[in-house]
Amino acid sequence: MSIQIKQVSKSFGSFQALHSIDLTIKDGEFVAILGPSGCGKTTLLRILAGFEQPSSGEVLMDDLVVAGSGTLLPPEKRRIGMVFQSFALWPHMNVSEHIRFPIRTHKSTPSHIKNNEKNRIQEVLNMSGLSHLADRMPHELSGGQKQRVAIARAIAPQPSLLLMDEPLSSLDAMLRMDMRREIQQVHRNTGSAVVYVTHDQGEALAMADRIIVMKDGRIEQAGTPQEIYLRPETEFVARFVSKSNLVTGHWDDDVFMPKDGNNISWPGKQVGKYFKSHGLYPVRPDQFQLQPSGKAGILGEIVNVQFQGKEFHYDIRSDATRWEVISPLPFSLNDQVSLSLSSVSGEGV
Structure with a gap:
């Protein structure tokens, strides 16, 4: 899925959260949105997900306007998967049931997946290393295992776009390193575009094809990890990313x-x-x-x-x-x- 964000702004009352954001995300690209708390990165992610409508501008997915003036396509019709910071697992469902849920309920799930539900569940369990935990309940899982379940649930209906909102921030340092590799492997295996919101420079530099650095609701600099780290264009990027x-x-x-x-x-x-x-x-x-x-x-x-x-x-x-x-x-x-x-x-x- 290719995504175009055109002149998107967002206000909450008198507060301007986003200022005229222009951004294109290619099909299969891993884009990290990096910035400190309050810079607008989560607001931008919520607009991509369909949870918020832009105050002005528009969002196109595969050339279809999904958000704009008088238009807001709901999340379940956007072929997206989302992974939250809090895992957001349901306590009454085991691991397999978490993976099955979006396959059955998402309106955009392709028919070949719906018609082969059992095979798809097993495929996702294998891909995420959860086969031996298929019958476990959330309270029986470690933090890293819970995060794998959240990712597995998000990719189960084969979304064209995977949105991740600081998914590793609640994990300890060693586990974060392991989960970075897991997320990279998922990206390679699925081929979905990924938009990954984080305030952690190390995560963005390690995983992304391209980094979008945000400050005060604006894009401060966009480029490859090497460009952002080695050749900052502003004082903020130099200090925030390179610690210069x-x-x-x-x-x-x-x-x-x-x-x-x-x-x-x-x-x-x-x-x-x-x-x-x-x-x-x-x-x-x-x-x-x-x-x-x-x-x-x-x-x-x-x-x-x-x-x-x-x-x-x-x-x-x-x-x-x-x-x-x-x-x-x-x-x-x-x-x-x-x-x-x-x-x-x-x-x-």
Whole structure:
């Protein structure tokens, strides 16, 4: 299913949740909508699902207008599946019954699935690794198993579009990693388009074909995970996705001179126009090269150290500025150090 969102805005009373959103999602594409709480990502997902009607603009699915002025096609007629943050399992149904329910009740379920219900249930159980749990009730399942059931239920009627609203946020860190792989496998197996709402940068970067970064109801930047992470176009994207330090200084064409550096310059051909026009250089924590004081660079003092196994996370104070730095090199609290741009980090970000 291909999706076109054209000039969609949404207001709740005097509050403008979405501002003129334009977005196209290709058939089979995995799109992550990334942003902080209140940025409008869930509102956009609810409009795609048919739970909300846009205040202006329209949504087309396979060239059919499903939401717009005077038009709102209900969710059950959109061939969509949805996975919620809360799992939303029914306590009186076992795993197989959860999978059977949408096959029987969704009006858009293809006839070849309805006519082979038993085979489809078994196929989905196998695909989601739930065959041995088919007769279990929700209270007998772990958090990860419940999330698999929620995903299995969503894909059972073979939707053309799978909508996921922060589905992993209630799981612990190790389980989230496992479930990322599960969701990727489901996407490969089904071929459905996926719209995945999250505030977790790691999830979006790991799974999506394309990331839509939102802020205050607007699209801040859209691109591949590599483009978003390595080449942010705005200060918000640099800080929110890449966790970048914004170094102030002066640009001379594609060469940057940090204000607090002692006669140093950094190459920056690929740094975005926004940063050049504002005298900034975004440096991810892992891009900084940490050296003992006396070396050329930005001088500072280590004010906090966190050991993370293969690397150290440092907070470094330089006059009134604090930098976040990730380095494999061991330094101690209160050490005087020098910061430069790592030669292996490439030009810009």
